Amino acid sequence: MAKQTAKTTKRSLEVINTIQKLGGATLEELTDELAISRSAVHLHLRTLLEEGYLTKEGAVYHIGLRFLNHGEYARSRKTAYTLAKQTVTELSDRIDEEVEFVVENDNRGILVHESFHPDSQFPSKERHISDAPTSAGIYYYLHSVATGKAILAEFPDERVEAVLDDWGLPRQTEHTITDRNELIRELEQIRDRGVAFADEEYVDGLREVGRRVTGPDGSVLGAIAIIGPKYRFTDERYTTELPEILTEHVDDLEAEIEESYLDDYR
Template sequence: MTQKTAKTTERSLDVIDTVQKLGGATLDELTNELEISRSTIHLHLQTLLKEGYLTKEGAVYHIGLRFLNHGEYARSRKKAYTLAKQTVTELSDQIDEEVEFVVENDNRGILVHESFHPDSHFPSKERHISTAPSPAGIYYYLHSVATGKAILAELSDERVKAVLDDWGLPRQTEHTITDRDALLQELEGIRKRGVAFADEEYVDSLREVGRRVTGPDGSVLGAIAIIGPKYRFTDERYTTELPELLTECVDDLETEIRDSYLDDYR
């Protein structure tokens, strides 16, 4: 059953998304992009501008900093996310590699915390996905990254189908899984091993090892991945050493999350 939604709110969100997609936009550019009348777009712009969700420089509208307030609140609302940030930072410092914590949102993966070790000379995924100083908030298709596959492996078949119905299996590289049956078979393997691999599936020459993070009730909170170049992620390090280290770190994190949850209810 299709849920009823507020059309006015949908239009405001379309305006916001388009302003961001275009990297800033004028009223004329938004009118050309959206199937909404010029007067209606102008009304939405003025409302969003007044509330601080947009800012205006000359004739160009940009995303306002009020979103930063909401984003930081969302990122720190759950104590588990803060604990995950500590794990990401400590693990990155330990192995001198990029580490990410990703959460499912809108049937995609959204990057919540990332630590890119300064001594690593390999260009990270950040250069491929964003020109911003921090890639936090970037979306991934779940099937193309190790964190995403680790999350998918925890979902019911119905949820996995919903994800694929929403976004399909877009090809990121020649190694990306684009066949549903192949993906489902991959998810079965992840459930058995406890870790997910992405071998040049999002960016060429980049390998990833991911593991889901669960809450006290067993539900999936997100996933953590170790990411690095293929020339450093070779043989036993990629298939055994990093998966074992990641599993140990995530197990410790889940214990911290469980203890924190119990403390809140004592």
């Protein structure tokens, strides 16, 4: 049975997503793109504009800054996310590599915190594959990045299947896993060893090591990954040294999260 949704709300969200996808759009462009009447599009635009979710420059509508308020609230409302930000920064400072904290959202991974170390000479994933001015908020398919695979490994089989039914296994590079059975086998290996690897599976030349972050009740809160170029992530550093450092920092983070939960109930 299909879930009941509010059609008007859904249409407004389509308008917002289309404006962002196009990098700004006129009424006429949105009417053509969405294939609905000009008057209906105009009504959505006027409402969103009055509420501050859109801004208008000449004839072109753009995403409004009110979303920034909601995004920052979502990113900081959980103490665990704030603690994860500290871990990302500390870990990046220690190893001079890019570090990310990713959370599952809509059966994909969304980048919540990133620390791109200034001494690193290798551009981040985001600057490789997107024209977006900031990395925070970018979505990843879970099967193609180390954080995503670390999160998937914590899910029961039926949840994994639901993710794959929603998004499939899109190919990012020639190394991306695109076979369900192969992915399921890798998730079993991740459960056994405690860390996930992504070897040029999202961006050519980039390797990742990821580990899930869990709460005191065992639920997965997200995952942290160390990311860097293949020429620096070689042999023992990639397979042993970085996983050990990552595990150490994630274990410390989980202890801090548990302590924060206890403080809330004292």
